Amino acid sequence: MEEKKRVKIKELLLNGQIGSDVLAKGWVRTRRGNKSVAFIALNDGSTINNIQVVVDVEKFDENLIKDINTGACISVNGKLVESPGSGQRVEIQATSIELYGAADATTYPLQKKGHSMEFLREIAHLRPRTNTFGAVLRIRHAMAYAIHKYFNDKGFYYVHTPIITASDAEGAGAMFKVTTLDVNSLPRTEDGKINWSEDFFGKEANLTVSGQLEGELAALALSEIYTFGPTFRAENSNTPRHLAEFWMIEPEMAFYDIIDNMNLAEDFLKYLIRYALDNCIDDLDFLNKMYDNELIDRLKFVVDNHFERLTYTKAVEILEKVEQKWEFPVFWGADLQAEHERFLVEKHFKKPVILTDYPKEIKSFYMKQNEDGKTVRAMDVLFPKIGEIIGGSQREEGYEKLLARITEMHIPEKDMWWYLETRKFGTAPHSGFGLGFERLVLFVTGMSNIRDVIPFPRTPKNCEF
RNA sequence: UCCUCUUUAGCUCAGUUGGUUAGAGCACCUGACUGUUAAUCAGGGGGUCCUAGGUUCAAGUCCUAGAAGAGGAGCCA
Numbered sequence: 001m002e003e004k005k006r007v008k009i010k011e012l013l014l015n016g017q018i019g020s021d022v023l024a025k026g027w028v029r030t031r032r033g034n035k036s037v038a039f040i041a042l043n044d045g046s047t048i049n050n051i052q053v054v055v056d057v058e059k060f061d062e063n064l065i066k067d068i069n070t071g072a073c074i075s076v077n078g079k080l081v082e083s084p085g086s087g088q089r090v091e092i093q094a095t096s097i098e099l100y101g102a103a104d105a106t107t108y109p110l111q112k113k114g115h116s117m118e119f120l121r122e123i124a125h126l127r128p129r130t131n132t133f134g135a136v137l138r139i140r141h142a143m144a145y146a147i148h149k150y151f152n153d154k155g156f157y158y159v160h161t162p163i164i165t166a167s168d169a170e171g172a173g174a175m176f177k178v179t180t181l182d183v184n185s186l187p188r189t190e191d192g193k194i195n196w197s198e199d200f201f202g203k204e205a206n207l208t209v210s211g212q213l214e215g216e217l218a219a220l221a222l223s224e225i226y227t228f229g230p231t232f233r234a235e236n237s238n239t240p241r242h243l244a245e246f247w248m249i250e251p252e253m254a255f256y257d258i259i260d261n262m263n264l265a266e267d268f269l270k271y272l273i274r275y276a277l278d279n280c281i282d283d284l285d286f287l288n289k290m291y292d293n294e295l296i297d298r299l300k301f302v303v304d305n306h307f308e309r310l311t312y313t314k315a316v317e318i319l320e321k322v323e324q325k326w327e328f329p330v331f332w333g334a335d336l337q338a339e340h341e342r343f344l345v346e347k348h349f350k351k352p353v354i355l356t357d358y359p360k361e362i363k364s365f366y367m368k369q370n371e372d373g374k375t376v377r378a379m380d381v382l383f384p385k386i387g388e389i390i391g392g393s394q395r396e397e398g399y400e401k402l403l404a405r406i407t408e409m410h411i412p413e414k415d416m417w418w419y420l421e422t423r424k425f426g427t428a429p430h431s432g433f434g435l436g437f438e439r440l441v442l443f444v445t446g447m448s449n450i451r452d453v454i455p456f457p458r459t460p461k462n463c464e465f
Numbered sequence: 466u467c468c469u470c471u472u473u474a475g476c477u478c479a480g481u482u483g484g485u486u487a488g489a490g491c492a493c494c495u496g497a498c499u500g501u502u503a504a505u506c507a508g509g510g511g512g513u514c515c516u517a518g519g520u521u522c523a524a525g526u527c528c529u530a531g532a533a534g535a536g537g538a539g540c541c542a
Contacts, residue, residue, distance in 0.1 A: 029503095036499045054500080070492095087502050107475080111492050112503050115476065118534065173541065210542090235540060236466060248542065327538085338538075391542065436542030449535090461533085 010046035016080045025075045030112045052091040071103030135283035146275040151226045159218040159225045161211030174234040175206035207232035219252035226251040240449040245458035252432035258377040258394040261431035266307050276444045292446035307352040335362045345382045353382045365405040367393040392433020399423040
């Protein structure tokens with residue numbers, strides 16, 4: 001007998017030929033019906049849409065049909081026919097069904113009805129089988145693919161920066177220690193401090209908080225590069241926008257000034273959102289209907305409008321003039337708080353905003369200093385709902401100026417020797433930025449909690465699965 | 466880390482001023498129904514009221530401590 005090939009449900013629904021014999025495999029979403037006919041909604045993850053399998057009950061073993069309930073995995077042979085019922089174009093008239101795995105209805109935690117996001121987080125091993133997580137995971141994949149495609153098409157090289165690092169220089173946040181020492185009996189030096197020279201790397205090591213500094217090294221050789229990998233922050237942040245383990249995209253470009261950097265960031269974000277609209281519309285329609293009925297309009301709005309660009313100084317002027325009580329005072333030199341950023345994006349400009357030229361005191365040591373001596377060429381891209389989605393800057397390429405900042409900010413020069421050498425030998429103007437991948441997926445899916453756009457969220461007090 | 470709220474059936478929740486045997490919808494089980502669309506209809510089973518201690522004749526309900534979850538803030542991406 002000829003072995004039939006499984007066809008994905010997405011393909012069957014899109015291009016399935018009426019009258020053809022087909023083989024479909026997937027997980028049962030629901031089973032409905034009566035004594036003589038059963039309807040099975042089958043999903044294999046290739047699309048948010050289910051295919052309807054119609055079973056003439058009398059032709060099948062009664063016990064087999066009984067076991068085909070929500071969560072079961074089956075293989076279906078049958079004929080693809082036009083559906084007489086409304087709601088679907090085609091359906092499979094089953095001729096034989098193989099049960100791969102039953103799912104005991106009394107203990108299977110997923111129901112046909114919706115569940116709360118909180119409950120689904122407790123069963124993260126099963127939540128990919130829900131419509132919502134299927135949609136989110138497909139969109140997440142599409143965004144990862146589009147990121148690589150965008151940069152590849154522009155001639156950027158994908159550089160793998162280290163995940164374990166000995167430098168703690170960027171100061172982006174608290175780090176996770178990496179060690180093979182026996183924590184119950186740590187080796188000590190004579191003055192009682194931990195003797196890291198006995199550890200695996202012979203010195204203190206941590207999980208990276210950013211690949212930027214290493215990315216700069218590559219950009220000062222390959223011109224245009226990007227990193228895309230996991231990063232780790234040991235901050236005790238309990239918010240819907242923070243994770244202890246998250247993925248970050250960090251392009252770094254030689255010969256780009258701050259304007260080029262902004263142009264790239266805006267074009268990049270619009271490209272990604274447009275890609276989602278062009279390639280994930282079924283999933284977006286579902287999310288738009290179930291969670292956020294302004295989602296698609298908001299995505300289109302971002303694609304169609306210029307991001308508002310203004311300096312920090314100008315933003316402070318606007319905020320100072322506004323008749324509004326702030327929880328945190330606004331004055332030149334203060335870091336802008338969430339309430340201020342939200343006001344600018346959601347009330348004042350009503351569109352994405354790029355703020356530039358922040359006071360140097362509130363920004364990192366590596367940012368290029370302006371001639372005014374007070375500000376640096378930083379840029380933050382602020383989005384509605386999620387706030388800062390991108391942070392970036394033109395980098396300080398002058399050796400003396402960089403060294404002065406490092407000294408001022410009490411960063412150990414000996415740890416930064418390799419970074420400083422790029423300014424000593426063949427330095428070049430260059431720029432870059434960081435995009436939090438989950439923040440992007442959060443915006444594109446309209447989900448409200450970042451724990452629901454990554455398969456296995458790592459947050460304080462949570463490292464299950 | 467700070468502030469606020471929440472925790473009762475598998476899930477989502479109600480539970481009055483502290484008072485008899487703890488309530489609903491959905492899910493599940495049984496039955497009915499020859500084309501369903503989160504199918505429908507009838508019946509049934511199902512409880513460590515988050516944990517520990519306390520007040521009281523009596524605690525799901527009041528008090529204290531703790532745990533977990535959520536929202537806001539800070540930190541940031």
